[in-house]
Amino acid sequence: xxxxxxxxxxxxxxxxxxLLSILLSGCTSGNRERKVVVYTSVDQHYSExxxxxxxxxxxxxxxxxxxxxxxxxxxxxxxLIAEKKQPQADVFWNSEFVQTMLLKxxxxxxxxxxxxxxxxxxxxxxxEGFWTGFxxxxxxxIVNTDLVEQADFPRSxxxxxxxxxxxQEVGIAYPLFxxxxxxxxALYAVLGAQEGKRFYDTLKTKGVQxxxxxxxxxxxxxxxxxxxGLTDTDxxxxxxxxxxxxxxxVPDQEGIGVFIIPNTVALVAGAPNPEEAGMMIDYLxxxxxxxxxxxxxxxxxxxxxxxxxxxxxxxxxxKKMDVNFESVYQNLENVKYELSQIFIR
Numbered sequence: 001x002x003x004x005x006x007x008x009x010x011x012x013x014x015x016x017x018x019l020l021s022i023l024l025s026g027c028t029s030g031n032r033e034r035k036v037v038v039y040t041s042v043d044q045h046y047s048e049x050x051x052x053x054x055x056x057x058x059x060x061x062x063x064x065x066x067x068x069x070x071x072x073x074x075x076x077x078x079x080l081i082a083e084k085k086q087p088q089a090d091v092f093w094n095s096e097f098v099q100t101m102l103l104k105x106x107x108x109x110x111x112x113x114x115x116x117x118x119x120x121x122x123x124x125x126x127x128e129g130f131w132t133g134f135x136x137x138x139x140x141x142i143v144n145t146d147l148v149e150q151a152d153f154p155r156s157x158x159x160x161x162x163x164x165x166x167x168q169e170v171g172i173a174y175p176l177f178x179x180x181x182x183x184x185x186a187l188y189a190v191l192g193a194q195e196g197k198r199f200y201d202t203l204k205t206k207g208v209q210x211x212x213x214x215x216x217x218x219x220x221x222x223x224x225x226x227x228x229g230l231t232d233t234d235x236x237x238x239x240x241x242x243x244x245x246x247x248x249x250v251p252d253q254e255g256i257g258v259f260i261i262p263n264t265v266a267l268v269a270g271a272p273n274p275e276e277a278g279m280m281i282d283y284l285x286x287x288x289x290x291x292x293x294x295x296x297x298x299x300x301x302x303x304x305x306x307x308x309x310x311x312x313x314x315x316x317x318x319k320k321m322d323v324n325f326e327s328v329y330q331n332l333e334n335v336k337y338e339l340s341q342i343f344i345r
Contacts, residue, residue: 044064137261141228142243145245155253215238266279
């Protein structure tokens with residue numbers, strides 16, 4: 001065979017192989033299963049329907065990792081830190097903000113500014129875009145209506161320190177854990193360390209009932225064993241839903257405002273599926289998802305402008321505590337230590 005003809009055959013064969021390679025590559029890419037791995041501390045009962053709806057709407061496979069109840073959020077946070085060099089997760093959906101801020105400090109998160117965050121107050125968004133807050137729970141007072149006339153309802157958390165209330169009549173959750181600890185750190189940040197400590201010193205001195213959790217406060221008030229207590233909206237609304245003789249008071253509307261603890265969502269640095277992660281974050285931050293979470297009873301304080309919780313009220317009309325979340329985060333461990341000295345068991 002002439003050399004020129006042989007060369008032509010080789011060139012045609014090479015071009016054919018190249019074309020086949022391109023076609024196969026395109027088919028492989030097109031058939032790649034799109035997926036997103038979500039670590040979430042939100043109870044599966046509430047988070048799973050949201051994640052499944054995203055999957056149905058987008059066709060993107062959602063691989064959720066839920067928290068282990070015993071470990072709470074800390075288990076997932078430790079896992080994310082351990083996986084930092086080889087990230088397995090794409091998105092972290094957290095039911096609070098303190099642990100999310102810890103992950104930012106540890107370099108586990110990446111900045112992502114979602115268009116769905118439009119309308120969310122800037123105070124609930126990380127200035128550098130490492131996390132965004134959305135609908136949350138509020139710290140409220142719950143009052144037994146069989147024991148307390150409406151005219152005598154407490155209107156402020158500071159009313160609990162008043163002489164009108166016996167320490168045996170009111171309760172709080174042990175303020176070293178969960179939202180109770182976060183609330184304490186927020187009060188220290190807003191009032192100053194001296195006034196914050198004075199508030200808890202007074203509660204301790206007057207013998208306020210300190211119990212194991214916010215749900216216990218709710219139950220004791222619902223049962224009439226306490227007249228009033230400080231708890232979270234999800235617990236308080238559960239008592240209302242159960243038909244207990246209770247009312248919810250959104251406190252401090254003429255003072256410092258009500259403290260709201262938002263959910264947070266963040267992009268994991270080095271996420272294996274960054275495009276799908278962005279779509280998931282946009283979805284979670286949408287007003288529609290806030291409405292779904294409100295309807296399910298998980299959140300009671302949507303943050304999108306104009307969003308309304310039919311069971312409560314338009315939260316945009318309530319005065320929210322003006323607190324810097326970074327200050328809360330920085331204060332938390334010192335506050336917990338100081339309160340451990342006050343509420344020694």
